[in-house]
Amino acid sequence: MSSPEQWTHPEPGAGPAATAAAPTPEQVIAGLRTTSEGGAELTQLLTPEGERIPSAQFDPYVSDVDHEALRGLYRDMVLVRRADRESNAMQRQGQLGIWVPLLGQEAAQIGSGRALKPTDMAFPSYREHGVAYTRGVDFRELLGIFRCTDHGGWDFKRHGFHPYTIVIGNQVLNATGYAMGQKFEGKVGDDDGEATITYFGDGATSQGDVHEGFVWAAVYDAPLVFFCQNNQWAISEPTERQSRLPLYQRARGYGFPGIRVDGNDVLACLAVTRWALEQCRHGNGPVLIEAFTYRMDAHTTTDDPTRYRLSDELEEWKLKDPIERVRAHLARGGGADQAFFDQVQAEADQFAAELRDHVFNMPDPPPDRIFSNVYAEPSPVLEAQRREYLAYLDGFAGSEH
Numbered sequence: 001m002s003s004p005e006q007w008t009h010p011e012p013g014a015g016p017a018a019t020a021a022a023p024t025p026e027q028v029i030a031g032l033r034t035t036s037e038g039g040a041e042l043t044q045l046l047t048p049e050g051e052r053i054p055s056a057q058f059d060p061y062v063s064d065v066d067h068e069a070l071r072g073l074y075r076d077m078v079l080v081r082r083a084d085r086e087s088n089a090m091q092r093q094g095q096l097g098i099w100v101p102l103l104g105q106e107a108a109q110i111g112s113g114r115a116l117k118p119t120d121m122a123f124p125s126y127r128e129h130g131v132a133y134t135r136g137v138d139f140r141e142l143l144g145i146f147r148c149t150d151h152g153g154w155d156f157k158r159h160g161f162h163p164y165t166i167v168i169g170n171q172v173l174n175a176t177g178y179a180m181g182q183k184f185e186g187k188v189g190d191d192d193g194e195a196t197i198t199y200f201g202d203g204a205t206s207q208g209d210v211h212e213g214f215v216w217a218a219v220y221d222a223p224l225v226f227f228c229q230n231n232q233w234a235i236s237e238p239t240e241r242q243s244r245l246p247l248y249q250r251a252r253g254y255g256f257p258g259i260r261v262d263g264n265d266v267l268a269c270l271a272v273t274r275w276a277l278e279q280c281r282h283g284n285g286p287v288l289i290e291a292f293t294y295r296m297d298a299h300t301t302t303d304d305p306t307r308y309r310l311s312d313e314l315e316e317w318k319l320k321d322p323i324e325r326v327r328a329h330l331a332r333g334g335g336a337d338q339a340f341f342d343q344v345q346a347e348a349d350q351f352a353a354e355l356r357d358h359v360f361n362m363p364d365p366p367p368d369r370i371f372s373n374v375y376a377e378p379s380p381v382l383e384a385q386r387r388e389y390l391a392y393l394d395g396f397a398g399s400e401h
């Protein structure tokens, strides 16, 4: 983290705090340039060069991850990145209304998602396509949301993956309530216990909902992993403007553990999330994980990051690429050869072609579908609205529009 004190602690007599708090352009640039280092407190098992760093605390949580398992994690990341890039391109071609890129966050999402058991529950925000993939949600179903033909149609109970939440931080409250329910129903206490994980961004930590979730989860010992992907940006607002402290340290104020993991290290994300989930299963929750990562692309396809961040920052993060370090590790240790990497690439291209084909042929839903699945029980008010809307549309019958 940078030293945000530079603009949060005005010199005595420097004038009104509001004026002193405004950073100069030099301070902003200094702040932005410091975001690529996670600091000494960063938990890392694989360096950006693909070297394995031993860890007495976390190695036991990945003792089963042999070369074959690592190849699986590599494949997961390549596939979701390829699907992400294809979806981004399809938005540019007018086939999707909007896309929310995950580029750069593959390790945080695959590592944490693969740590979950089928009986666990995940509450995502809107960028967690990689987690969705690990929960068995069909990527094609996700694309319906972004083509605006669907509101998120997967069976969230079966997948243990809640619908996407766009309202920043709101899913943290949903997750807290769900985890409290797991506790009240006695599903916590041993290795077979259940746990919940919720995903949110660095910017979301400034929302009241996240604070309330922290408070309730703490006082009820809820089996909840708060998984914060600190991708350094909340649209155009850098993390430095969200907190004086590294985000993981906030947990201490609520009385539960907080840990910062290298979010571009899939092995560390897997290990740390398994550890945190284990704490929760045994009734020692909640836990906050700050996955220190970087949003390599725009916030969404409606955003232009060149207007607010420097390209050298992006270049620095390219050297910490989550996929490349696993590739380097596998290649160096004889865990995979070129034929394997080629085969995964071919598989990813095939996956992307199928997604493209699906999107181009996705039928428009009947207009009144927006009224279905709103309530569990039929609602006369909604039914009246549906009829009114259909009658309104009938008024256009025969016209060109």
Ligand SMILES: Cc1ncc(C[n+]2csc(CCOP(=O)(O)OP(=O)(O)O)c2C)c(N)n1
Binding pocket: 127, 166, 167, 168, 200, 201, 202, 203, 204, 205, 231, 233, 234, 235, 295, 299
């Ligand atoms: C309550 C609320 N306020 C504002 C917005 C607009 N908004 C959408 S994304 C976003 C930034 C979120 O940043 P962060 O939490 O870091 O998540 P990231 O997008 O980086 O994954 C904002 C302010 C919103 N969706 N909901």
Ligand SMILES: [Mg+2]
Binding pocket: 201, 202, 203, 229, 230, 231, 232, 233, 234, 235
């Ligand atoms: Mg962010």
